[in-house]
Amino acid sequence: xxxxxxxxxxxxxxxxxxxxxxxxxxxxxxxxxxxxxxxxxxxxxxxxxxxxxxxxxxxxxxxxxxxxxxxxxxxxxxxxxxxxxxxxxxxxxxxxxxxxxxxxxxxxxxxxxxxxxxxxxxxxxxxxxxxxxxxxxxxxxxxxxxxxxxxxxxxxxxxxxxxxxxxxxxxxxxxxxxxxxxxxxxxxxxxxxxxxxxxxxxxxxxxxxxxxxxxxxxxxxxxxxxxxxxxxxxxxxxxxxxxxxxxxxxxxxxxxxxxxxxxxxxxxxxxxxxxxxxxxxxxxxxxxxxxxxxxxxxxxxxxxxxxxxxxxxxxxxxxxxxxxxxxxxxxxxxxxxxxxxxxxxxxxxxxxxxxxxxxxxxxxxxxxxxxxxxxxxxxxxxxxxxxxxxxxxxxxxxxx
Numbered sequence: 001x002x003x004x005x006x007x008x009x010x011x012x013x014x015x016x017x018x019x020x021x022x023x024x025x026x027x028x029x030x031x032x033x034x035x036x037x038x039x040x041x042x043x044x045x046x047x048x049x050x051x052x053x054x055x056x057x058x059x060x061x062x063x064x065x066x067x068x069x070x071x072x073x074x075x076x077x078x079x080x081x082x083x084x085x086x087x088x089x090x091x092x093x094x095x096x097x098x099x100x101x102x103x104x105x106x107x108x109x110x111x112x113x114x115x116x117x118x119x120x121x122x123x124x125x126x127x128x129x130x131x132x133x134x135x136x137x138x139x140x141x142x143x144x145x146x147x148x149x150x151x152x153x154x155x156x157x158x159x160x161x162x163x164x165x166x167x168x169x170x171x172x173x174x175x176x177x178x179x180x181x182x183x184x185x186x187x188x189x190x191x192x193x194x195x196x197x198x199x200x201x202x203x204x205x206x207x208x209x210x211x212x213x214x215x216x217x218x219x220x221x222x223x224x225x226x227x228x229x230x231x232x233x234x235x236x237x238x239x240x241x242x243x244x245x246x247x248x249x250x251x252x253x254x255x256x257x258x259x260x261x262x263x264x265x266x267x268x269x270x271x272x273x274x275x276x277x278x279x280x281x282x283x284x285x286x287x288x289x290x291x292x293x294x295x296x297x298x299x300x301x302x303x304x305x306x307x308x309x310x311x312x313x314x315x316x317x318x319x320x321x322x323x324x325x326x327x328x329x330x331x332x333x334x335x336x337x338x339x340x341x342x343x344x345x346x347x348x349x350x351x352x353x354x355x356x357x358x359x360x361x362x363x364x365x366x367x368x369x370x371x372x373x374x375x376x377x378x379x380x381x382x383x384x385x386x387x388x389x390x391x392x393x394x395x396x397x398x399x400x
Contacts, residue, residue: 008125011187012134014180015118016141018078021173022114023145025085026054026107028166029092030228031149031249034235034242035162039095050100051228052349057108059345065116066335073188074334077117079177085110086173093163093170115321115341120334121187123325131326132273136264136318143253143260143314146227150250154243203339208327211386213340215277216320217347218379222288222372223313225351227253230306233365238295238302252306256314263315264322273323274387277316281380284312288373291366313376320344 029036030051068077088106091099118138126134149169156165203209230252234245267276287308294302321337328336355368 008122008134010183011118011121011125012137014075014183015078015114015122016138017176018082018180019114019118019138019141020145020148021141021169021176022081022085022107022110023142024149025089025169025173026051026111027146027149027227028089028153028169031146031153031231031246032157032162032165033231035154035157036095039162040097040100042097050104051224052351053101053104054108054111055224055345055348057105058112059108059342059349061109061112062116062338062345063112063342065113065338066332068113069116069120069334073184074117074121075180075184075187077113079180079184081110081113081117082173082177083110084113086170086177088170089166089173090170093166095163112338112342112345116334116338119321119325119337123328123333123337126325128326130268132264132267132319132322133261135322135325136260139318139321140257140260142317143255143257143310147250147253147257150231150246150248150253154246158243203336203343206327206336208386209324209336209340210343211382212320212323212327213343215281215379215383215386216316216340216344218375218382219277219281219284219313219316219320219347220344221347221351221354221375222284222369223316223351224348225355225372226309226313226369228351229355229365229369233369237364237366248303248306251303252310253314254310255307256310259311259315260318264318267319267322273319273326274383276319277323277383278380280312280316280319281376281383284309284376285373285380287312288376289370291369291373295366 065077068080072080084106088103088110091103091106094103119135122134122138153162153165153169156162156168203213227249230249231242231245234240234248235242240248263276263280267273270276287305290305294305321341324337324340325333351372355365355372
């Protein structure tokens with residue numbers, strides 16, 4: 001037991017960095033939308049369809065994450081994810097709409113594997129009293145990855161072209177996969193002991209986890225749509241230049257990353273992750289409703305609104321993943337997390353595409369996002385309703 005803190009710290013560092021870089025690769029094209037869309041020969045709004053395609057493959061891969069963990073272990077699964085993401089980013093640099101399809105498959109496959117691998121590893125290391133905090137730290141990699149992309153990639157595109165940015169990101173991903181190889185002997189050595197639990201787990205047998213997945217799907221729809229279209233919304237509806245819009249994406253996502261720590265600490269203090277998920281959904285609904293009123297107001301008010309959207313619409317993930325691990329059967333944390341996130345990714349599939357269509361029909365993004373924000377309210381309602389399952393014996397372990 002005395003070795004747990006060192007093992008947990010190293011596991012958090014590796015899984016968080018892998019999550020961050022995989023997310024950067026997923027959102028690299030939306031961040032570079034203004035520069036890349038002309039070379040692809042498509043309109044700016046159509047880039048949203050590519051993000052949706054990534055999440056189709058992420059949903060499919062995440063659902064099978066338990067099977068991959070069974071055969072490979074969490075560290076090898078993470079390495080596979082990093083290499084897939086690197087290859088996908090490099091393939092997007094071709095600027096071919098047809099090659100964007102297999103590139104999106106590679107990116108989605110990578111993204112769908114990162115969370116089950118991390119949940120399996122961290123689920124056996126994290127103490128129950130800090131479970132939400134541990135997973136919030138790991139999930140900080142998602143908005144931080146988007147933030148890094150928003151800050152770095154537009155500048156690389158201006159200096160050397162957007163293709164160089166994608167190729168550089170791909171190279172970093174592959175290098176990280178190679179760098180963590182020495183850790184495999186320790187982290188993958190005992191993965192066979194969990195094989196039976198990983199193989200047996202089925203989401204249909206777990207009502208609380210199913211409800212958690214529905215909440216995640218609703219929240220993910222608006223989160224991923226916002227991440228995919230924020231630059232376009234700021235450029236087209238607010239009149240910002242692409243670099244300033246990219247910086248706003250970076251700021252909003254960075255705030256979202258650190259807000260996960262605050263939400264997780266609140267969940268650990270309340271011993272109730274579901275209650276925190278309800279609160280997040282209610283606040284996000286309010287902030288999305290304010291978007292149609294924002295064009296034309298003072299710049300600082302616009303910045304504040306997008307910061308608050310970042311803190312809520314991207315702040316829920318760590319608590320949700322921690323809840324999926326808490327409710328999972330012993331030894332099946334990765335499979336349970338992957339199954340929950342598979343349905344969550346389904347929401348992410350719909351989000352960018354639906355917002356692209358809705359914004360076109362409405363002539364702008366702000367009203368479309370205000371309507372989509374109602375889904376946050378629906379997700380909060382499901383989370384509140386699901387508390388009866390989570391307190392009537394489904395949870396494999398106490399707490400929350």
